[in-house]
Amino acid sequence: MRLFHNADVLIALILVVAMVFIGLVNPAFWQMANLFSLLKANVVIGLMALGVLLVMISGGIDVSFPAFAVAGMYIVVRGMVELEYDGVVIPFLVATLIGALLGLVNAGIIHKFNMIPLIVTLGTASVVRGLVLGGIGTSNVNINQMPDALIAFGRTDVLTLERANGTTFGLTAMILVYIAAALVIHLLLTRTMIGRSVYAYGADAEAAKRVGFNTGRTMIFVYCTAGALAGFAGLLHSSMIWLANPRDFVGLELDVIAAVVLGGASIFGGRGSVLGTVMGVFILVMIQNSLILMGIDTTWQRVVVGGMLIVAVAITALRDRRALV
């Protein structure tokens, strides 16, 4: 069982310490409304982080998924508006498919030309953003144009509580989608041959090839799943905020990569777990959302996130310390 891996226990400890600390600074942190909104903020970043986790376990890095998320979201929402279609299942399938196809492009270029994933995904991100903004449109789809079914889906609550003054607040049902996705990825990674091949490829690509893994298929699995999760999360995001903005998710790659690294994944590949990533996402979102609760000016937010990333990668680098060459 990898479930209670050492690294995961350490991350859980950090998480608990951080929660206790923030709670001491401002007890408002423990209010259910705040906790529910924290969980809600986890969903979209978390779904994307599951994809980035796969890429990082395979020893790569992906900075194109925010662009893919925009593509999935904006193409589908604009399409629904144009066709006057109202529904949930088909749009999400299409957004996921768009993401998966774009991921296939990444996988193809990286595998075929044996190119550094960072540079390939920088390129595909620019291509996709350029195509979406230049080819499809630059205007927001606002709440009055957004398909009703999407809005209704995004505002579904799984649990509703009442405040002392009689107003109600709820826990978004999207958290169930996130948990389900995390479970599927966890089972894929730990119980299937293709999942094990991702770890093998990340630990040593050449060795994985020699023991008979079809590494091309591994790459396709990794980047398509990452793209699919991004496309799905993109549309989910727009149905949760009732807005489709083609310039959304700029700079999100850093937050997500920081969360995955915080969760114990190594950029050298071969290491990382779903549980760790889920906790890493929670830590990142919690600290971002709690800066205001702790009375820190929001202009410091990027300094804090960047600093957290550096500390997290420094710790994992010390852990993974390899021979000099």
Place this chain on the structure above:
Amino acid sequence: MSDTKTAASGPDVRGTLVRASGNTNVQLGAICILVLVAMTAMRPTMFLSSYNFESMAFFMPELGILAIAMMIAMLTGGIDLSIIGVANLAGITAGTVFGWVAGEAGAGSLGVAPVVLGVGIGLLVGVLAGLINGLLISGLRITPILATLGTGQVFIGLCLVLTGGPAIVGFPDPWTWLGNGKIAAIPVPLILFVIVCIGLSLLLSRTSFGLRLKLIGTNPKASLFAGIERGRMIVWSYMLTGGLAAMAGILLSARTNAAKSDYGASYLLQAVLIAVLGGTNPAGGRGNVLGVALAVISLTLLSSGFQMMRVSNHLIDFVWGAFLIVVIALNSLRRGRGK
């Protein structure tokens, strides 16, 4: 150097990348002329105007210096994703200092002496930022991608903290001269760019520093056996990258007379693209200043031509990205044939 050659011809994949750079530069020169001819044919009066060339000469040096900075980081097999943050931080720090020095009078009235100080501070910020990157990469052995991704955010965050969000405007006149002035009808930024090119070209090809830097990227193992202090070299190279990025930031804020935390965000991809297009191998070991300079000239001609044909900025992003992928794919195919 005989050590290098034996190592390079060994089974190490990167070793096969050591090729004569002259060939690529001839191709790049041809691309430059081709773009020039094509654009001239499509928009003869506008494209060949002296105004157009002058505006390119003011605009190109920032991007060119950033691309050279990126090339230096790539020589050791690294990458620097923080260059835009460093560039903006340099401009903003200098602007903030000018604000303090001038006080009520306004920074626009400051003379030459404070501007020299400002340039020094800006460059120092860049070198210090590079030092931090270098120490994280060589000391803590963080991968360059993640280290510079994190520090880049910290630098941009510091820009936000210093400015509070809005742009700093109204730099002293001698400062804006750096970005807009001319010496004997030649734009100052272009002169600075040529000086940087010549200086770095000499540094990389004529000094042991340059050779050692390339050797680290070509074959880390061989460089270790050759007695090169890898850690120290990497710190120096990132300090150089940081200093160059700061220089680009100074030129950017001087040309636009403003500094802001999110200026030039699209330059990052373009700097990577130009460095790779200019014959730099992102896996390390290969890169030359002339190639990068030719690449930046051809891309500046191309983008100026696109703007004249009123192609949307978004489609230009698309073209940049597609270009990057095509270039790496072609390089990879050529490499495959070379084996």
